[in-house]
Ligand code: ADP
Ligand code: ASP
């Protein structure tokens with residue numbers, strides 16, 4: 001679901017290509033942009049062909065979302081994407097200007113100019129194809145290609161975006177399409193940690209992590225890499241690293257399973273703030289109701305994550321609680337209202353001050369033991385659990401957002417991950 005269905009891979013064997021991606025804080029203002037221009041110059045001087053992918057300046061995408069929200073609750077999806085894509089347009093052009101000042105040959109590229117072709121799922125489009133001809137010609141002319149991250153173009157010739165954090169996916173997709181030697185993700189931390197180092201000061205920096213472990217952490221909310229970018233890197237064997245834009249440190253390499261002899265049981269703890277909880281009460285207890293509810297949400301590509309259904313006391317009605325991305329809440333509420341008459345439930349409520357905390361690890365052999373530690377730790381800290389979900393590789397709980405930092409710190413410690 002998250003991966004490219006097809007990338008046109010050109011034979012670039014005689015070019016050593018590197019992809020460098022700079023996130024929002026790395027391009028936060030003009031001095032910062034000038035600073036990364038110097039870093040890019042160093043790569044060019046090493047004799048590499050350089051493709052740079054940039055995010056919008058930090059905070060800009062949120063501001064653009066606010067502008068759209070103040071205009072309409074239900075904007076046309078493609079216009080929403082058109083507004084959001086402008087953040088990356090500004091930074092790619094500014095960076096090209098900064099590089100030109102350093103006497104480097106360069107030009108900026110918007111998604112449609114390359115083109116990066118996506119499907120028509122606006123707001124969370126999937127890349128279908130990257131045409132390599134234009135950028136290859138540019139690289140052959142020794143230009144630094146500065147690509148606006150996060151965006152593409154649909155078959156309807158409209159601008160699309162790849163979901164929050166999507167510039168990571170642009171970078172990895174470009175690295176795959178151009179068979180790049182490496183794809184370096186420059187950000188505001190010096191690598192991948194056992195949990196978010198901004199919240200848990202005792203988080204441990206990892207020198208290496210497998211694609212699988214990184215995918216789990218990212219899928220559960222560790223936003224240091226967009227989950228789709230990790231899935232793509234794994235599929236195409238992209239040589240991926242996470243590094244600091246601000247300090248010259250070694251970073252974290254994402255590697256193949258089997259190369260990590262010291263793989264530990266728990267990869268880390270992830271949190272996701274972008275959750276909304278919906279409870280539908282008094283759903284008639286008969287076959288087909290869940291299919292009706294979740295089918296109607298699927299029509300709008302709304303991913304339902306955690307689900308619990310209470311057992312009906314009188315065999316007549318049940319309550320169904322589930323979580324969805326907060327960004328889909330308005331559409332979900334509108335959809336559920338529409339089917340209320342058909343299903344005949346009593347009412348529904350929604351809540352956004354919830355956070356999902358997940359303990360993840362593909363080597364989690366003793367899941368019940370892990371669940372026991374998790375629940376005991378939360379209980380000891382008086383933290384109430386709203387919803388639980390488990391899989392072979394993770395245990396997730398939904399809790400009130402008031403307690404998520406406490407939960408992360410105490411779980412990090414309880415699982416023996418503290419430095
Ligand atoms: P960028 O703007 O560079 O894309 P992001 O804000 O998207 O940066 O991602 C970097 C942030 O990810 C860090 O500042 C950190 O707070 C957060 N983060 C969450 N989980 C982790 C983790 N396990 N390791 C490192 N950083 C993490
Ligand atoms: N600017 C987009 C966002 O804030 C994409 C990105 O930064 O990766 O989500």
Ligand code: MG
Nearest residue numbers: 023165223224
């Ligand atoms: Mg990011």
